[in-house]
Amino acid sequence: MSARRRLIDARLHLLDRQVLDVDGEPVTTVDDLEIVGVDGDAAPGEPAHVAAVLTGPVLVTRLLGGDPPPSRWLRVPWSQVGHVGITLDLTVRGDSLDLDWVERWVRDHVIGRIPGGAHDPEEDVDS
Amino acid sequence: MKKLLGLALGILTAIGGFVDIGDLVTNAVVGSRFGLSLVWVVAVGVVGICLFAEMSGRVAAVSGRATFEIIRERLGPRAAGANLAASFAINLLTLTAEIGGIALALHLASSIEPRLWIPVAALAVWLVLWRVKFSIMENVVGLLGLLLIGFAVALFLLGPDWGELAAQVARPSLPEGEHAASYWFYAVALFGAAMTPYEVFFFSSGAVEERWTRKDLSQNRLNVLTGFPLGGLLSVAIAGCAAVVLMPRGIEVSSLSQIVLPVAQAGGTLLMAVVIVGIVAATFGAALETALSSGYTLAQYFGWSWGKFRRTVRAARFHLSMIVALLLGVGILMTSVDPIAVTEMSVVFSAVALPLTYVPILVVANDPEYMGDHVNGRVANGLGSVYLVIVLLAAVAAIPLMIATGAGS
Numbered sequence: 001m002s003a004r005r006r007l008i009d010a011r012l013h014l015l016d017r018q019v020l021d022v023d024g025e026p027v028t029t030v031d032d033l034e035i036v037g038v039d040g041d042a043a044p045g046e047p048a049h050v051a052a053v054l055t056g057p058v059l060v061t062r063l064l065g066g067d068p069p070p071s072r073w074l075r076v077p078w079s080q081v082g083h084v085g086i087t088l089d090l091t092v093r094g095d096s097l098d099l100d101w102v103e104r105w106v107r108d109h110v111i112g113r114i115p116g117g118a119h120d121p122e123e124d125v126d127s
Numbered sequence: 128m129k130k131l132l133g134l135a136l137g138i139l140t141a142i143g144g145f146v147d148i149g150d151l152v153t154n155a156v157v158g159s160r161f162g163l164s165l166v167w168v169v170a171v172g173v174v175g176i177c178l179f180a181e182m183s184g185r186v187a188a189v190s191g192r193a194t195f196e197i198i199r200e201r202l203g204p205r206a207a208g209a210n211l212a213a214s215f216a217i218n219l220l221t222l223t224a225e226i227g228g229i230a231l232a233l234h235l236a237s238s239i240e241p242r243l244w245i246p247v248a249a250l251a252v253w254l255v256l257w258r259v260k261f262s263i264m265e266n267v268v269g270l271l272g273l274l275l276i277g278f279a280v281a282l283f284l285l286g287p288d289w290g291e292l293a294a295q296v297a298r299p300s301l302p303e304g305e306h307a308a309s310y311w312f313y314a315v316a317l318f319g320a321a322m323t324p325y326e327v328f329f330f331s332s333g334a335v336e337e338r339w340t341r342k343d344l345s346q347n348r349l350n351v352l353t354g355f356p357l358g359g360l361l362s363v364a365i366a367g368c369a370a371v372v373l374m375p376r377g378i379e380v381s382s383l384s385q386i387v388l389p390v391a392q393a394g395g396t397l398l399m400a401v402v403i404v405g406i407v408a409a410t411f412g413a414a415l416e417t418a419l420s421s422g423y424t425l426a427q428y429f430g431w432s433w434g435k436f437r438r439t440v441r442a443a444r445f446h447l448s449m450i451v452a453l454l455l456g457v458g459i460l461m462t463s464v465d466p467i468a469v470t471e472m473s474v475v476f477s478a479v480a481l482p483l484t485y486v487p488i489l490v491v492a493n494d495p496e497y498m499g500d501h502v503n504g505r506v507a508n509g510l511g512s513v514y515l516v517i518v519l520l521a522a523v524a525a526i527p528l529m530i531a532t533g534a535g536s
Contacts, residue, residue, distance in 0.1 A: 015203070016199050016200045016203055016204065016207075017200055018192070018196055018200075018430050019430060025432055025441070026426075026430055026431060026432040026433070027430065027432075028429070028430040028431075029199060029428070029429060029430030031204070055430075059204060062204055063204055063205060063208065086190055086192060086496060086497055087192075094432075102444070103431065103432070103443055103444055104443075106443040106444050106447050107440050107441075107443035110443065110447055111439055111440055111443040111446050111447060112440050112443070114257075114439075116257060116258055116439070117438075117439045117440045118438060118439070118440050119258065119438065119439065120438050
Protein backbone atom coordinates (compact mmCIF):
# COMPACT_ATOMS: atom_id res chain seq x y z
CA MET A 1 0.00 0.00 0.00
CA SER A 2 1.05 3.56 -0.51
CA ALA A 3 2.29 5.67 2.35
CA ARG A 4 -0.95 7.63 2.27
CA ARG A 5 -3.25 6.25 4.95
CA ARG A 6 -6.74 5.32 3.93
CA LEU A 7 -9.60 5.93 6.28
CA ILE A 8 -11.93 2.94 6.37
CA ASP A 9 -15.32 3.24 7.96
CA ALA A 10 -16.20 -0.26 9.16
CA ARG A 11 -19.91 0.28 8.76
CA LEU A 12 -19.68 1.88 5.33
CA HIS A 13 -16.73 0.09 3.76
CA LEU A 14 -16.70 -3.34 5.38
CA LEU A 15 -20.08 -4.43 6.69
CA ASP A 16 -22.46 -5.95 4.12
CA ARG A 17 -19.94 -5.86 1.30
CA GLN A 18 -19.47 -8.79 -1.05
CA VAL A 19 -16.47 -11.05 -0.33
CA LEU A 20 -14.72 -12.52 -3.40
CA ASP A 21 -12.11 -15.28 -3.35
CA VAL A 22 -8.75 -15.12 -5.10
CA ASP A 23 -10.36 -16.13 -8.42
CA GLY A 24 -13.05 -13.48 -8.13
CA GLU A 25 -15.76 -16.00 -7.20
CA PRO A 26 -18.36 -14.78 -4.68
CA VAL A 27 -17.91 -16.37 -1.24
CA THR A 28 -20.25 -14.56 1.12
CA THR A 29 -21.25 -11.13 2.36
CA VAL A 30 -19.59 -9.51 5.38
CA ASP A 31 -22.32 -10.28 7.92
CA ASP A 32 -20.34 -9.07 10.93
CA LEU A 33 -16.79 -8.37 12.10
CA GLU A 34 -14.76 -9.82 14.94
CA ILE A 35 -12.92 -7.02 16.72
CA VAL A 36 -10.18 -7.92 19.18
CA GLY A 37 -8.83 -5.60 21.82
CA VAL A 38 -11.83 -3.64 23.04
CA ASP A 39 -12.91 -5.77 26.00
CA GLY A 40 -9.53 -6.74 27.32
CA ASP A 41 -9.08 -9.61 24.83
CA ALA A 42 -5.74 -8.13 23.93
CA ALA A 43 -3.06 -6.82 26.24
CA PRO A 44 -3.95 -3.43 27.74
CA GLY A 45 -2.79 -0.51 25.68
CA GLU A 46 -2.69 -2.49 22.47
CA PRO A 47 -4.86 -1.01 19.70
CA ALA A 48 -8.09 -2.78 18.82
CA HIS A 49 -8.16 -4.41 15.40
CA VAL A 50 -10.40 -6.40 13.09
CA ALA A 51 -9.54 -10.06 13.63
CA ALA A 52 -11.93 -11.71 11.23
CA VAL A 53 -14.83 -11.39 8.82
CA LEU A 54 -17.84 -13.27 10.16
CA THR A 55 -20.75 -14.85 8.36
CA GLY A 56 -23.49 -17.42 8.81
CA PRO A 57 -25.59 -17.43 12.02
CA VAL A 58 -24.25 -14.01 13.03
CA LEU A 59 -26.55 -12.50 10.42
CA VAL A 60 -29.54 -13.62 12.48
CA THR A 61 -28.19 -12.09 15.68
CA ARG A 62 -27.32 -8.91 13.84
CA LEU A 63 -30.93 -8.69 12.69
CA LEU A 64 -32.58 -9.72 15.93
CA GLY A 65 -29.95 -8.96 18.54
CA GLY A 66 -28.18 -11.40 20.84
CA ASP A 67 -24.82 -13.04 20.72
CA PRO A 68 -24.03 -16.38 19.07
CA PRO A 69 -21.37 -18.49 20.81
CA PRO A 70 -17.96 -18.13 19.12
CA SER A 71 -18.08 -21.85 18.35
CA ARG A 72 -20.81 -21.13 15.82
CA TRP A 73 -19.00 -18.32 14.05
CA LEU A 74 -18.00 -18.89 10.47
CA ARG A 75 -14.88 -16.76 10.18
CA VAL A 76 -12.34 -15.69 7.63
CA PRO A 77 -9.20 -14.48 9.45
CA TRP A 78 -8.32 -10.90 8.49
CA SER A 79 -4.87 -12.14 7.41
CA GLN A 80 -6.57 -13.72 4.40
CA VAL A 81 -8.09 -10.45 3.22
CA GLY A 82 -5.94 -9.04 0.43
CA HIS A 83 -7.72 -5.88 -0.61
CA VAL A 84 -10.58 -3.70 0.54
CA GLY A 85 -12.35 -2.00 -2.34
CA ILE A 86 -16.01 -2.08 -3.32
CA THR A 87 -15.56 -5.78 -2.56
CA LEU A 88 -13.34 -7.58 -0.05
CA ASP A 89 -10.87 -9.67 -2.02
CA LEU A 90 -9.39 -12.73 -0.31
CA THR A 91 -5.98 -14.23 -0.99
CA VAL A 92 -7.29 -17.82 -0.80
CA ARG A 93 -9.71 -19.96 -2.80
CA GLY A 94 -13.31 -20.12 -1.60
CA ASP A 95 -13.29 -23.93 -1.73
CA SER A 96 -10.62 -24.03 0.96
CA LEU A 97 -12.78 -22.14 3.47
CA ASP A 98 -14.99 -23.84 6.05
CA LEU A 99 -17.70 -21.23 5.69
CA ASP A 100 -18.58 -22.43 2.20
CA TRP A 101 -19.86 -25.78 3.50
CA VAL A 102 -23.54 -25.04 2.72
CA GLU A 103 -22.76 -24.26 -0.91
CA ARG A 104 -20.69 -27.44 -1.14
CA TRP A 105 -23.40 -29.51 0.54
CA VAL A 106 -26.08 -28.24 -1.87
CA ARG A 107 -23.71 -28.85 -4.79
CA ASP A 108 -22.81 -32.41 -3.78
CA HIS A 109 -26.22 -33.58 -2.58
CA VAL A 110 -28.73 -31.72 -4.77
CA ILE A 111 -27.54 -29.78 -7.80
CA GLY A 112 -24.68 -32.10 -8.72
CA ARG A 113 -27.05 -35.07 -8.78
CA ILE A 114 -29.41 -33.58 -11.36
CA PRO A 115 -28.30 -34.56 -14.88
CA GLY A 116 -26.49 -31.79 -16.70
CA GLY A 117 -25.35 -30.03 -13.54
CA ALA A 118 -21.71 -29.98 -14.52
CA HIS A 119 -22.42 -28.60 -17.96
CA ASP A 120 -20.73 -25.35 -18.90
CA PRO A 121 -23.34 -23.05 -20.45
CA GLU A 122 -20.70 -20.92 -22.18
CA GLU A 123 -19.14 -23.84 -24.00
CA ASP A 124 -21.78 -25.17 -26.36
CA VAL A 125 -23.49 -23.94 -29.48
CA ASP A 126 -21.92 -20.80 -30.84
CA SER A 127 -18.74 -19.65 -29.81
CA MET B 128 -28.81 -8.10 -37.01
CA LYS B 129 -26.05 -8.28 -34.44
CA LYS B 130 -26.97 -4.80 -33.24
CA LEU B 131 -30.58 -5.92 -32.89
CA LEU B 132 -29.60 -9.01 -30.90
CA GLY B 133 -27.55 -6.81 -28.60
CA LEU B 134 -30.79 -5.13 -27.56
CA ALA B 135 -32.46 -8.34 -26.44
CA LEU B 136 -31.69 -7.77 -22.75
CA GLY B 137 -33.58 -4.49 -22.69
CA ILE B 138 -36.45 -5.90 -24.74
CA LEU B 139 -36.86 -9.02 -22.61
CA THR B 140 -36.65 -6.96 -19.39
CA ALA B 141 -39.34 -4.60 -20.65
CA ILE B 142 -41.61 -7.39 -21.86
CA GLY B 143 -41.53 -8.93 -18.39
CA GLY B 144 -42.44 -5.58 -16.88
CA PHE B 145 -45.04 -4.20 -19.28
CA VAL B 146 -46.79 -7.14 -20.93
CA ASP B 147 -46.54 -10.09 -18.54
CA ILE B 148 -49.80 -11.95 -18.07
CA GLY B 149 -51.10 -9.70 -15.29
CA ASP B 150 -50.34 -6.56 -17.29
CA LEU B 151 -51.86 -7.97 -20.48
CA VAL B 152 -55.13 -8.22 -18.61
CA THR B 153 -54.72 -4.92 -16.76
CA ASN B 154 -54.02 -3.11 -20.04
CA ALA B 155 -57.10 -4.57 -21.70
CA VAL B 156 -59.26 -3.83 -18.66
CA VAL B 157 -58.00 -0.25 -18.63
CA GLY B 158 -58.67 0.12 -22.36
CA SER B 159 -62.18 -1.31 -22.13
CA ARG B 160 -63.12 0.88 -19.15
CA PHE B 161 -61.13 4.10 -19.48
CA GLY B 162 -60.19 4.17 -23.17
CA LEU B 163 -56.80 5.73 -23.70
CA SER B 164 -57.16 8.21 -20.85
CA LEU B 165 -54.41 6.50 -18.82
CA VAL B 166 -51.74 6.59 -21.53
CA TRP B 167 -50.03 9.44 -19.68
CA VAL B 168 -49.33 7.07 -16.78
CA VAL B 169 -47.58 4.62 -19.10
CA ALA B 170 -45.50 7.50 -20.46
CA VAL B 171 -44.53 8.61 -16.95
CA GLY B 172 -43.67 5.01 -16.07
CA VAL B 173 -41.54 4.51 -19.19
CA VAL B 174 -39.43 7.59 -18.40
CA GLY B 175 -39.01 6.45 -14.79
CA ILE B 176 -37.93 2.90 -15.58
CA CYS B 177 -35.58 4.14 -18.33
CA LEU B 178 -33.94 6.45 -15.82
CA PHE B 179 -33.38 3.87 -13.09
CA ALA B 180 -32.66 0.90 -15.35
CA GLU B 181 -29.98 2.99 -17.07
CA MET B 182 -28.45 3.76 -13.66
CA SER B 183 -28.55 0.14 -12.52
CA GLY B 184 -27.02 -1.02 -15.82
CA ARG B 185 -24.32 1.66 -15.59
CA VAL B 186 -23.46 0.65 -12.00
CA ALA B 187 -23.26 -3.00 -13.10
CA ALA B 188 -21.10 -2.21 -16.14
CA VAL B 189 -18.67 0.10 -14.33
CA SER B 190 -18.37 -1.62 -10.93
CA GLY B 191 -19.51 -5.16 -11.72
CA ARG B 192 -22.04 -5.00 -8.86
CA ALA B 193 -25.65 -5.99 -9.53
CA THR B 194 -28.53 -4.12 -7.94
CA PHE B 195 -29.30 -6.30 -4.92
CA GLU B 196 -25.65 -6.32 -3.86
CA ILE B 197 -25.73 -2.54 -3.59
CA ILE B 198 -29.11 -2.63 -1.86
CA ARG B 199 -27.65 -4.86 0.87
CA GLU B 200 -24.47 -2.82 1.02
CA ARG B 201 -26.19 0.55 1.38
CA LEU B 202 -29.28 -0.34 3.41
CA GLY B 203 -27.77 -2.93 5.75
CA PRO B 204 -29.29 -6.30 6.58
CA ARG B 205 -32.60 -5.09 8.05
CA ALA B 206 -34.00 -2.73 5.41
CA ALA B 207 -32.46 -4.83 2.63
CA GLY B 208 -34.03 -7.90 4.26
CA ALA B 209 -37.44 -6.22 4.20
CA ASN B 210 -36.90 -5.42 0.53
CA LEU B 211 -35.78 -9.00 -0.10
CA ALA B 212 -38.94 -10.40 1.49
CA ALA B 213 -41.21 -8.03 -0.46
CA SER B 214 -39.34 -8.48 -3.74
CA PHE B 215 -39.26 -12.24 -3.36
CA ALA B 216 -43.01 -12.21 -2.79
CA ILE B 217 -43.52 -10.13 -5.96
CA ASN B 218 -41.22 -12.44 -7.93
CA LEU B 219 -42.97 -15.54 -6.66
CA LEU B 220 -46.50 -14.22 -7.26
CA THR B 221 -45.58 -13.03 -10.75
CA LEU B 222 -43.78 -16.28 -11.54
CA THR B 223 -46.85 -18.20 -10.39
CA ALA B 224 -49.08 -16.06 -12.56
CA GLU B 225 -46.81 -16.48 -15.59
CA ILE B 226 -46.74 -20.28 -15.35
CA GLY B 227 -50.51 -20.15 -15.12
CA GLY B 228 -50.50 -17.68 -18.01
CA ILE B 229 -48.44 -19.97 -20.26
CA ALA B 230 -50.92 -22.72 -19.45
CA LEU B 231 -53.86 -20.43 -20.26
CA ALA B 232 -52.31 -19.33 -23.56
CA LEU B 233 -51.56 -22.93 -24.53
CA HIS B 234 -55.13 -23.78 -23.58
CA LEU B 235 -56.29 -21.05 -25.93
CA ALA B 236 -54.25 -22.61 -28.74
CA SER B 237 -54.94 -26.27 -27.98
CA SER B 238 -58.12 -26.48 -25.88
CA ILE B 239 -56.41 -28.94 -23.55
CA GLU B 240 -57.26 -28.16 -19.92
CA PRO B 241 -54.92 -25.49 -18.44
CA ARG B 242 -54.26 -27.54 -15.30
CA LEU B 243 -52.59 -30.20 -17.45
CA TRP B 244 -50.35 -27.58 -19.03
CA ILE B 245 -49.08 -26.21 -15.71
CA PRO B 246 -46.44 -28.88 -14.95
CA VAL B 247 -45.36 -28.87 -18.60
CA ALA B 248 -44.95 -25.08 -18.54
CA ALA B 249 -42.97 -25.15 -15.27
CA LEU B 250 -40.73 -27.94 -16.55
CA ALA B 251 -40.05 -26.01 -19.75
CA VAL B 252 -39.12 -22.89 -17.76
CA TRP B 253 -36.79 -24.92 -15.55
CA LEU B 254 -35.09 -26.61 -18.50
CA VAL B 255 -34.28 -23.22 -19.99
CA LEU B 256 -32.94 -21.98 -16.64
CA TRP B 257 -30.91 -25.16 -16.25
CA ARG B 258 -29.41 -25.60 -19.69
CA VAL B 259 -29.83 -22.70 -22.10
CA LYS B 260 -27.17 -20.05 -22.49
CA PHE B 261 -28.22 -16.60 -21.28
CA SER B 262 -27.77 -14.85 -24.62
CA ILE B 263 -29.74 -17.48 -26.56
CA MET B 264 -32.50 -17.35 -23.98
CA GLU B 265 -32.87 -13.58 -24.19
CA ASN B 266 -32.65 -13.44 -27.97
CA VAL B 267 -35.22 -16.14 -28.71
CA VAL B 268 -37.73 -15.13 -26.05
CA GLY B 269 -37.24 -11.40 -26.52
CA LEU B 270 -37.69 -11.48 -30.29
CA LEU B 271 -40.68 -13.85 -30.20
CA GLY B 272 -42.28 -11.61 -27.58
CA LEU B 273 -42.08 -8.80 -30.11
CA LEU B 274 -44.82 -10.59 -32.05
CA LEU B 275 -47.16 -8.79 -29.64
CA ILE B 276 -46.66 -5.95 -32.13
CA GLY B 277 -49.65 -7.73 -33.68
CA PHE B 278 -51.79 -5.69 -31.29
CA ALA B 279 -50.50 -2.48 -32.87
CA VAL B 280 -51.13 -3.92 -36.35
CA ALA B 281 -54.65 -4.84 -35.28
CA LEU B 282 -55.25 -1.31 -34.03
CA PHE B 283 -54.36 0.07 -37.47
CA LEU B 284 -56.46 -2.54 -39.27
CA LEU B 285 -59.45 -1.66 -37.09
CA GLY B 286 -59.28 1.84 -38.60
CA PRO B 287 -60.43 3.70 -35.51
CA ASP B 288 -61.33 7.36 -35.30
CA TRP B 289 -57.81 8.63 -34.59
CA GLY B 290 -59.01 12.10 -33.61
CA GLU B 291 -61.21 10.60 -30.93
CA LEU B 292 -58.35 8.42 -29.61
CA ALA B 293 -55.95 11.36 -29.61
CA ALA B 294 -58.50 13.40 -27.65
CA GLN B 295 -58.70 10.64 -25.00
CA VAL B 296 -54.91 10.71 -24.68
CA ALA B 297 -54.54 14.47 -24.61
CA ARG B 298 -57.50 15.34 -22.39
CA PRO B 299 -57.97 12.46 -19.97
CA SER B 300 -61.45 12.44 -18.50
CA LEU B 301 -63.42 9.99 -16.44
CA PRO B 302 -65.92 7.95 -18.49
CA GLU B 303 -69.47 7.98 -17.22
CA GLY B 304 -70.26 5.48 -14.50
CA GLU B 305 -66.65 5.15 -13.41
CA HIS B 306 -65.44 6.20 -10.00
CA ALA B 307 -62.35 8.40 -9.62
CA ALA B 308 -60.88 5.96 -7.09
CA SER B 309 -60.94 3.17 -9.68
CA TYR B 310 -59.23 5.45 -12.18
CA TRP B 311 -56.44 6.19 -9.72
CA PHE B 312 -56.18 2.55 -8.66
CA TYR B 313 -55.44 1.61 -12.27
CA ALA B 314 -53.09 4.58 -12.60
CA VAL B 315 -51.05 3.26 -9.66
CA ALA B 316 -51.24 -0.31 -10.98
CA LEU B 317 -49.93 0.74 -14.43
CA PHE B 318 -47.18 2.85 -12.89
CA GLY B 319 -46.22 -0.01 -10.57
CA ALA B 320 -46.11 -2.43 -13.49
CA ALA B 321 -43.83 -0.10 -15.45
CA MET B 322 -41.46 0.40 -12.51
CA THR B 323 -41.69 -3.12 -11.04
CA PRO B 324 -38.43 -3.84 -9.18
CA TYR B 325 -37.60 -7.18 -10.80
CA GLU B 326 -36.87 -5.29 -14.01
CA VAL B 327 -33.79 -3.60 -12.51
CA PHE B 328 -32.75 -6.81 -10.70
CA PHE B 329 -32.90 -8.70 -13.98
CA PHE B 330 -31.43 -5.95 -16.12
CA SER B 331 -28.41 -5.26 -13.89
CA SER B 332 -27.74 -8.96 -13.30
CA GLY B 333 -28.11 -9.54 -17.03
CA ALA B 334 -25.47 -6.89 -17.60
CA VAL B 335 -23.15 -8.88 -15.33
CA GLU B 336 -24.12 -12.14 -17.09
CA GLU B 337 -23.14 -10.53 -20.39
CA ARG B 338 -19.92 -9.21 -18.84
CA TRP B 339 -20.57 -5.58 -19.67
CA THR B 340 -17.75 -3.15 -18.93
CA ARG B 341 -17.27 0.60 -19.28
CA LYS B 342 -17.07 0.03 -23.04
CA ASP B 343 -20.69 -1.13 -23.07
CA LEU B 344 -22.18 2.02 -21.59
CA SER B 345 -23.62 3.12 -24.94
CA GLN B 346 -25.01 -0.40 -25.35
CA ASN B 347 -26.62 0.03 -21.94
CA ARG B 348 -28.27 3.28 -22.94
CA LEU B 349 -29.43 1.87 -26.27
CA ASN B 350 -30.95 -1.19 -24.55
CA VAL B 351 -32.84 0.98 -22.12
CA LEU B 352 -34.05 3.48 -24.72
CA THR B 353 -35.29 0.76 -27.08
CA GLY B 354 -36.65 -1.83 -24.69
CA PHE B 355 -38.81 0.16 -22.31
CA PRO B 356 -40.47 2.53 -24.80
CA LEU B 357 -41.26 -0.56 -26.89
CA GLY B 358 -42.80 -2.20 -23.82
CA GLY B 359 -44.85 0.92 -23.22
CA LEU B 360 -45.94 0.97 -26.84
CA LEU B 361 -47.16 -2.65 -26.66
CA SER B 362 -49.05 -1.87 -23.49
CA VAL B 363 -50.76 1.15 -25.12
CA ALA B 364 -51.58 -0.89 -28.26
CA ILE B 365 -53.35 -3.53 -26.15
CA ALA B 366 -55.32 -0.84 -24.33
CA GLY B 367 -56.08 0.83 -27.69
CA CYS B 368 -57.51 -2.38 -29.20
CA ALA B 369 -59.72 -2.83 -26.16
CA ALA B 370 -60.77 0.82 -26.28
CA VAL B 371 -61.83 0.57 -29.92
CA VAL B 372 -63.59 -2.80 -29.88
CA LEU B 373 -64.61 -3.67 -26.34
CA MET B 374 -65.39 -0.29 -24.76
CA PRO B 375 -68.24 0.77 -27.13
CA ARG B 376 -69.91 -2.61 -26.63
CA GLY B 377 -69.54 -2.45 -22.87
CA ILE B 378 -67.64 -5.75 -22.72
CA GLU B 379 -65.80 -6.23 -19.46
CA VAL B 380 -62.53 -8.07 -19.78
CA SER B 381 -62.15 -11.02 -17.46
CA SER B 382 -60.25 -13.60 -19.46
CA LEU B 383 -57.38 -13.98 -21.87
CA SER B 384 -59.65 -14.88 -24.80
CA GLN B 385 -61.37 -11.49 -24.57
CA ILE B 386 -58.02 -9.70 -24.89
CA VAL B 387 -57.38 -11.25 -28.30
CA LEU B 388 -60.95 -10.66 -29.48
CA PRO B 389 -60.11 -7.32 -31.19
CA VAL B 390 -57.13 -8.95 -32.89
CA ALA B 391 -59.30 -11.73 -34.29
CA GLN B 392 -61.81 -9.19 -35.51
CA ALA B 393 -59.18 -7.04 -37.21
CA GLY B 394 -56.76 -9.55 -38.65
CA GLY B 395 -58.50 -12.91 -38.64
CA THR B 396 -56.98 -16.23 -37.66
CA LEU B 397 -53.52 -15.48 -38.98
CA LEU B 398 -52.94 -12.34 -36.89
CA MET B 399 -54.55 -14.05 -33.94
CA ALA B 400 -52.08 -16.94 -34.24
CA VAL B 401 -49.18 -14.48 -34.39
CA VAL B 402 -50.42 -12.70 -31.28
CA ILE B 403 -50.93 -15.97 -29.36
CA VAL B 404 -47.33 -16.96 -30.09
CA GLY B 405 -46.38 -13.50 -28.84
CA ILE B 406 -48.39 -13.98 -25.65
CA VAL B 407 -46.83 -17.39 -24.97
CA ALA B 408 -43.35 -15.95 -25.55
CA ALA B 409 -44.01 -12.86 -23.42
CA THR B 410 -45.40 -14.85 -20.50
CA PHE B 411 -42.60 -17.39 -20.86
CA GLY B 412 -40.09 -14.53 -20.89
CA ALA B 413 -41.67 -12.98 -17.81
CA ALA B 414 -41.54 -16.39 -16.09
CA LEU B 415 -37.81 -16.63 -16.84
CA GLU B 416 -37.24 -13.06 -15.71
CA THR B 417 -39.03 -13.50 -12.38
CA ALA B 418 -37.55 -16.95 -11.69
CA LEU B 419 -34.06 -15.62 -12.35
CA SER B 420 -34.79 -12.51 -10.30
CA SER B 421 -35.77 -14.61 -7.30
CA GLY B 422 -32.41 -16.38 -7.57
CA TYR B 423 -30.49 -13.16 -8.18
CA THR B 424 -31.99 -11.28 -5.23
CA LEU B 425 -31.41 -14.12 -2.73
CA ALA B 426 -27.89 -14.85 -3.94
CA GLN B 427 -26.89 -11.18 -3.99
CA TYR B 428 -28.29 -10.51 -0.52
CA PHE B 429 -26.41 -13.44 1.02
CA GLY B 430 -23.31 -13.15 -1.16
CA TRP B 431 -23.68 -16.58 -2.84
CA SER B 432 -22.22 -17.20 -6.25
CA TRP B 433 -24.86 -16.77 -8.95
CA GLY B 434 -25.38 -16.46 -12.67
CA LYS B 435 -26.14 -18.53 -15.70
CA PHE B 436 -22.65 -17.86 -17.02
CA ARG B 437 -21.28 -20.20 -14.33
CA ARG B 438 -21.58 -23.97 -14.44
CA THR B 439 -24.71 -24.90 -12.50
CA VAL B 440 -22.63 -26.75 -9.88
CA ARG B 441 -20.65 -23.55 -9.33
CA ALA B 442 -23.82 -21.66 -8.38
CA ALA B 443 -25.60 -24.41 -6.47
CA ARG B 444 -27.69 -22.38 -4.02
CA PHE B 445 -28.71 -19.98 -6.80
CA HIS B 446 -30.09 -22.83 -8.90
CA LEU B 447 -31.67 -24.50 -5.88
CA SER B 448 -33.56 -21.31 -5.00
CA MET B 449 -34.98 -21.06 -8.53
CA ILE B 450 -36.10 -24.71 -8.38
CA VAL B 451 -37.79 -24.05 -5.03
CA ALA B 452 -39.49 -20.92 -6.42
CA LEU B 453 -40.82 -22.88 -9.42
CA LEU B 454 -42.11 -25.69 -7.19
CA LEU B 455 -43.83 -23.16 -4.91
CA GLY B 456 -45.42 -21.53 -7.95
CA VAL B 457 -46.75 -24.85 -9.26
CA GLY B 458 -48.01 -25.66 -5.76
CA ILE B 459 -49.93 -22.39 -5.55
CA LEU B 460 -51.45 -22.96 -9.02
CA MET B 461 -52.56 -26.48 -8.13
CA THR B 462 -54.96 -24.98 -5.58
CA SER B 463 -56.76 -23.72 -8.75
CA VAL B 464 -56.48 -20.04 -7.90
CA ASP B 465 -56.98 -17.64 -10.78
CA PRO B 466 -53.40 -16.89 -11.89
CA ILE B 467 -54.32 -13.36 -12.93
CA ALA B 468 -55.86 -12.52 -9.55
CA VAL B 469 -52.55 -13.59 -7.99
CA THR B 470 -50.68 -10.70 -9.60
CA GLU B 471 -53.03 -8.13 -8.08
CA MET B 472 -51.63 -8.96 -4.65
CA SER B 473 -48.16 -7.89 -5.68
CA VAL B 474 -49.31 -4.24 -5.56
CA VAL B 475 -49.16 -4.53 -1.77
CA PHE B 476 -45.57 -5.72 -1.77
CA SER B 477 -44.53 -3.11 -4.34
CA ALA B 478 -45.28 -0.45 -1.76
CA VAL B 479 -42.34 -1.76 0.30
CA ALA B 480 -40.04 -2.86 -2.50
CA LEU B 481 -40.20 0.16 -4.83
CA PRO B 482 -38.66 2.85 -2.57
CA LEU B 483 -36.17 0.44 -1.00
CA THR B 484 -34.93 -0.51 -4.47
CA TYR B 485 -34.66 2.85 -6.18
CA VAL B 486 -33.11 4.89 -3.34
CA PRO B 487 -29.89 2.81 -3.13
CA ILE B 488 -29.54 2.79 -6.93
CA LEU B 489 -29.65 6.58 -7.00
CA VAL B 490 -27.18 6.83 -4.10
CA VAL B 491 -24.62 4.42 -5.54
CA ALA B 492 -24.89 5.92 -9.03
CA ASN B 493 -23.48 9.05 -7.36
CA ASP B 494 -20.67 7.28 -5.47
CA PRO B 495 -17.28 7.91 -7.12
CA GLU B 496 -15.82 4.89 -5.30
CA TYR B 497 -18.06 2.70 -7.47
CA MET B 498 -18.51 4.85 -10.52
CA GLY B 499 -15.27 6.79 -11.05
CA ASP B 500 -16.14 9.56 -13.51
CA HIS B 501 -19.33 7.81 -14.61
CA VAL B 502 -21.37 9.22 -11.74
CA ASN B 503 -24.81 10.65 -12.46
CA GLY B 504 -25.11 13.99 -14.21
CA ARG B 505 -27.36 16.76 -12.99
CA VAL B 506 -30.30 15.80 -15.20
CA ALA B 507 -30.29 12.18 -14.00
CA ASN B 508 -30.13 13.30 -10.37
CA GLY B 509 -32.83 15.91 -10.74
CA LEU B 510 -35.21 13.57 -12.56
CA GLY B 511 -34.25 10.72 -10.24
CA SER B 512 -35.21 12.76 -7.17
CA VAL B 513 -38.53 13.75 -8.74
CA TYR B 514 -39.25 10.10 -9.49
CA LEU B 515 -38.42 9.04 -5.94
CA VAL B 516 -41.19 11.37 -4.81
CA ILE B 517 -43.62 9.91 -7.37
CA VAL B 518 -42.62 6.37 -6.36
CA LEU B 519 -43.23 7.21 -2.70
CA LEU B 520 -46.63 8.75 -3.47
CA ALA B 521 -47.65 5.71 -5.51
CA ALA B 522 -46.37 3.38 -2.79
CA VAL B 523 -48.33 5.18 -0.08
CA ALA B 524 -51.50 5.41 -2.18
CA ALA B 525 -51.47 1.83 -3.46
CA ILE B 526 -52.88 -0.07 -0.51
CA PRO B 527 -55.68 2.36 0.49
CA LEU B 528 -56.78 2.59 -3.16
CA MET B 529 -56.77 -1.18 -3.47
CA ILE B 530 -58.95 -1.56 -0.38
CA ALA B 531 -61.28 1.31 -1.28
CA THR B 532 -61.96 0.04 -4.80
CA GLY B 533 -61.83 -3.70 -4.09
CA ALA B 534 -58.85 -3.91 -6.48
CA GLY B 535 -60.55 -1.81 -9.15
CA SER B 536 -63.84 -3.69 -9.42
